[in-house]
Amino acid sequence: MKLHEYQAKELLARYGVPVPASQVARTPEEAQRAAEALGGKVVVKAQVHAGGRGKAGGVKLCATPAEARAAAEALLGTRLVTGQSGPGGQPINEVLVEEAVDIARELYLGIVIDNSAGMPLVICSAAGGMEIEEVAEHSPDQIHRQLIDPTVGFQGYQARALAFATGLEGDLNRPAVALITALAKAFVECDGTLAEINPLVVTTDGRLLAADAKFSVDDNADYRHADLFKLQDKTQDDALEVEAKDSGIENYVKLDGNIGCLVNGAGLAMATMDAIQFEGGMPANFLDIGTQNDPAAVAAALKIIGADPNVKAVLVNIFGGLARTDVIAEGVVQAKRGGLLPQPTVVRLAGTNVEAGMKILDDSGLDLIRADGFAEAASKVVQAAG
Amino acid sequence: MGVLLDENTRVVIQGFGGAGQREARNSLDYGTKVVAGVTPGRGGQLIEGVPIRNTVRQAVDEFGANVSLIFVPAPFAADAIIEAADAGLATIICITEGIAIRDMVGVKRYLRGSSSRLIGPNCPGVITVASHARAGIMPVDVYMPGSVGVISRSGTLVYETVDQLTRAGIGQTSSVGVGGDPIIGTTQREALQLFEEDPDTAAIVLIGEIGGTAEQEAADYIKQMTKPVVAFIAGATAPPGRRMGHAGAIIAGKAGTAQAKQSALMAAGATVVQSPSQIGATMLQVLKERGLA
Numbered sequence: 001m002k003l004h005e006y007q008a009k010e011l012l013a014r015y016g017v018p019v020p021a022s023q024v025a026r027t028p029e030e031a032q033r034a035a036e037a038l039g040g041k042v043v044v045k046a047q048v049h050a051g052g053r054g055k056a057g058g059v060k061l062c063a064t065p066a067e068a069r070a071a072a073e074a075l076l077g078t079r080l081v082t083g084q085s086g087p088g089g090q091p092i093n094e095v096l097v098e099e100a101v102d103i104a105r106e107l108y109l110g111i112v113i114d115n116s117a118g119m120p121l122v123i124c125s126a127a128g129g130m131e132i133e134e135v136a137e138h139s140p141d142q143i144h145r146q147l148i149d150p151t152v153g154f155q156g157y158q159a160r161a162l163a164f165a166t167g168l169e170g171d172l173n174r175p176a177v178a179l180i181t182a183l184a185k186a187f188v189e190c191d192g193t194l195a196e197i198n199p200l201v202v203t204t205d206g207r208l209l210a211a212d213a214k215f216s217v218d219d220n221a222d223y224r225h226a227d228l229f230k231l232q233d234k235t236q237d238d239a240l241e242v243e244a245k246d247s248g249i250e251n252y253v254k255l256d257g258n259i260g261c262l263v264n265g266a267g268l269a270m271a272t273m274d275a276i277q278f279e280g281g282m283p284a285n286f287l288d289i290g291t292q293n294d295p296a297a298v299a300a301a302l303k304i305i306g307a308d309p310n311v312k313a314v315l316v317n318i319f320g321g322l323a324r325t326d327v328i329a330e331g332v333v334q335a336k337r338g339g340l341l342p343q344p345t346v347v348r349l350a351g352t353n354v355e356a357g358m359k360i361l362d363d364s365g366l367d368l369i370r371a372d373g374f375a376e377a378a379s380k381v382v383q384a385a386g
Numbered sequence: 387m388g389v390l391l392d393e394n395t396r397v398v399i400q401g402f403g404g405a406g407q408r409e410a411r412n413s414l415d416y417g418t419k420v421v422a423g424v425t426p427g428r429g430g431q432l433i434e435g436v437p438i439r440n441t442v443r444q445a446v447d448e449f450g451a452n453v454s455l456i457f458v459p460a461p462f463a464a465d466a467i468i469e470a471a472d473a474g475l476a477t478i479i480c481i482t483e484g485i486a487i488r489d490m491v492g493v494k495r496y497l498r499g500s501s502s503r504l505i506g507p508n509c510p511g512v513i514t515v516a517s518h519a520r521a522g523i524m525p526v527d528v529y530m531p532g533s534v535g536v537i538s539r540s541g542t543l544v545y546e547t548v549d550q551l552t553r554a555g556i557g558q559t560s561s562v563g564v565g566g567d568p569i570i571g572t573t574q575r576e577a578l579q580l581f582e583e584d585p586d587t588a589a590i591v592l593i594g595e596i597g598g599t600a601e602q603e604a605a606d607y608i609k610q611m612t613k614p615v616v617a618f619i620a621g622a623t624a625p626p627g628r629r630m631g632h633a634g635a636i637i638a639g640k641a642g643t644a645q646a647k648q649s650a651l652m653a654a655g656a657t658v659v660q661s662p663s664q665i666g667a668t669m670l671q672v673l674k675e676r677g678l679a
């Protein structure tokens with residue numbers, strides 16, 4: 001789950017990470033009052049989950065409270081399309097009004113999960129304010145790393161090593177060590193999967209501040225963090241994806257093609273998309289139905305696919321292990337009979353209870369396109385989509 | 387013979403609820419020795435003909451269990467894995483999906499230097515066909531004894547791959563589902579090494595996915611392998627930055643793309659399949675070229 005910038009800053013501030021003075025505004029009037037309270041010169045920032053806000057015009061420097069009001073008026077209630085948001089963009093329901101600081105230096109500080117090491121990895125770089133992936137590619141020597149070992153936790157020497165390596169010396173060293181340590185503590189305690197302070201700034205008056213903040217919490221740790229999950233903003237997600245989640249389908253992703261897919265298993269679902277593209281088609285979605293014991297849940301998933309106006313044909317590709325093909329077949333029949341899936345539908349069933357599954361399809365008398373094997377299924381659905 | 391499991395395999399199932407009971411039944415029907423189940427508080431009961439104990443240690447002491455299969459719910463799964471390691475089990479296979487990353491960080495660190503090997507979590511398990519040894523959730527009908535090993539991050543792609551191999555007349559030694567999570571016990575590279583060292587395995591299918599760098603690490607090892615590897619990377623057409631079900635499958639940076647993984651595998655000498663429907667046919671061709679089929 002992604003937090004908004006203002007939520008991430010509130011969280012990190014509780015752990016002792018210094019952040020610029022700011023207020024959240026939901027109306028232009030609130031933005032103006034916030035700017036007045038903050039001393040006039042502010043930055044007004046659109047609160048959306050997608051990165052790349054600055055380039056997309058979602059961050060505006062304002063010299064006066066009146067300008068802040070105008071900036072908020074222009075942003076609030078619109079959708080911001082960034083390089084990472086998808087073509088539909090994300091709605092701006094809130095702006096963060098923040099004191100404008102005079103920046104002397106910009107650095108990068110982040111924490112990710114290092115899959116190979118099996119531990120969180122703290123990354124620090126003196127090259128802040130740009131994409132860390134670009135820094136990693138073009139000047140890897142500018143990236144400094146320290147793992148967080150769960151047996152002893154993040155150590156002081158590690159924070160000092162990162163601070164010294166990025167030139168945070170002299171009067172800045174102690175605050176830098178405290179800030180890095182605080183971020184590491186927040187990451188571990190809150191089940192972080194990604195934390196980024198980019199840029200971490202040194203102001204002309206010698207302060208160290210988190211000028212931006214990103215924080216994602218592990219969805220699988222929701223039972224430990226009821227308070228954080230109250231902050232979840234579903235308006236940032238695609239409407240069909242939200243509906244899928246509400247129907248108990250965790251793994252639905254809307255895509256741009258015209259062939260709907262219902263598959264069990266994330267790997268097979270991705271491979272199905274690949275096979276469709278290999279045959280010259282384009283998938284309209286990714287959907288991993290997982291293991292369902294209730295045909296109604298399968299029908300509900302097919303309803304979401306069937307309701308997508310771009311979908312011209314549908315492929316149901318199931319290889320049952322824990323998942324039972326007879327339950328899937330029952331769900332397909334329910335969806336077809338209920339008129340939820342008007343598009344031509346190719347069904348390929350294999351694995352657990354496949355005889356029972358086939359029989360349900362045969363007995364239904366419905367006009368379903370049957371496929372034996374993966375290749376045939378992909379080529380038939382691409383044909384059906386025209 | 388195959389890897390990890392053989393005719394001496396004695397399975398204890400941790401978490402003997404619905405899925406655990408069903409898979410105990412399926413494995414027993416297949417001919418696997420499922421010797422005990424562990425559900426705290428139910429020790430002494432007999433469920434589905436399987437004796438239940440309160441702790442893994444009891445299952446080891448009384449029934450000589452040497453492989454654990456875990457179905458325990460995600461919030462308690464890390465505890466179950468560590469209990470199995472602490473009881474000295476050689477192989478621990480965790481099916482459970484949705485374990486928090488922080489829990490797996492602790493598990494992975496605990497297992498460092500331990501004699502236990504963890505497979506998974508979020509995986510379909512392991513099967514050694516010739517020994518009828520099954521510790522997992524895979525449908526057994528698609529398997530046929532033979533000489534090809536299968537490794538996959540995804541469960542259903544294991545079944546798909548094995549089905550294609552069997553239809554092409556190619557049998558299998560073992561299949562190992564390494565799991566779809568970011569942090570897993572046994573990597574693709576380590577699984578390749580198990581098959582390379584197995585005298586009965588002649589060739590290996592490796593099914594990778596977008597995200598992370600595990601396939602590049604596997605490719606590094608393929609350079610020194612003597613056995614042919616056929617590889618497929620799922621998710622070549624997935625849009626970047628979107629999470630496709632498997633937590634491990636979010637593409638982060640260029641290393642995570644299908645293209646980067648395919649290039650690394652090809653450079654290492656693996657035969658890379660572009661379409662997932664061509665895995666079986668490609669393996670047949672590779673075996674023929676080498677005079678193995």
